[in-house]
Amino acid sequence: MKKRILIRFKKNTIDKPIVYRLAKDYDLIFNILRAHVYPKAESIMVLEIEGEEENFERGMEYLKSKNLQIEPIEQDITRDENKCVHCGICTSVCATEALFIDRMKKMRVGFDYEKCVACELCVKVCPVKAMNVYFD
Ligand code: SF4
Ligand code: SF4
Numbered sequence: 001m002k003k004r005i006l007i008r009f010k011k012n013t014i015d016k017p018i019v020y021r022l023a024k025d026y027d028l029i030f031n032i033l034r035a036h037v038y039p040k041a042e043s044i045m046v047l048e049i050e051g052e053e054e055n056f057e058r059g060m061e062y063l064k065s066k067n068l069q070i071e072p073i074e075q076d077i078t079r080d081e082n083k084c085v086h087c088g089i090c091t092s093v094c095a096t097e098a099l100f101i102d103r104m105k106k107m108r109v110g111f112d113y114e115k116c117v118a119c120e121l122c123v124k125v126c127p128v129k130a131m132n133v134y135f136d
Pocket of ligand 2: 093094095096097098099115116117118119120121122123131133
C-alpha cells in the first residue's frame with residue numbers, strides 16, 4: 001500500500017529521528033513531499049509512505065506514541081465546488097494529474113485526492129481561488 005500523511009510536530013519533537021525509525025524498524029519506504037520546519041513553533045511534514053499494511057499501522061502507532069499528530073492529507077487540500085468554474089487552468093500545472101479534465105463528464109475538471117502531492121501550484125493559478133491547501 002501507499003499512503004500520504006501529514007505529521008504535525010510540536011516544537012520539542014522536531015529533532016527526533018522519527019522518519020529514520022519508520023524505515024529501519026517498520027520497513028516502510030518514505031518520500032518527503034513537503035516540510036515546513038519552525039524550530040520555535042509547530043512544524044509539518046507531508047510524507048508518502050509505502051509498505052505492508054500491517055507495518056504501516058504499526059508505524060503510525062509508533063508516531064502517535066511520540067505524541068505526533070497524524071492526518072491524512074485529504075482534509076488539508078480542498079476544492080470549493082461552489083467557486084470552481086471548470087476552466088481547466090489548474091490541470092496544466094498539476095504534474096501528478098490529480099486535477100484532470102474529465103472528458104466523460106462534459107469536460108468538467110475532476111480532482112483525485114489520491115494523486116495530490118500538495119505542491120500548491122493549483123492554488124497559485126486558480127483565477128477564482130477555488131483550490132485551498134491549509135497545513136498551518
Ligand atoms: S483553475 Fe480553479 S476554477 Fe479553474 S478548474 Fe481549476 S479549480 Fe476550477
Ligand atoms: S496541490 Fe499540486 S498535486 Fe495537488 S492538485 Fe494542486 S497542483 Fe495537483
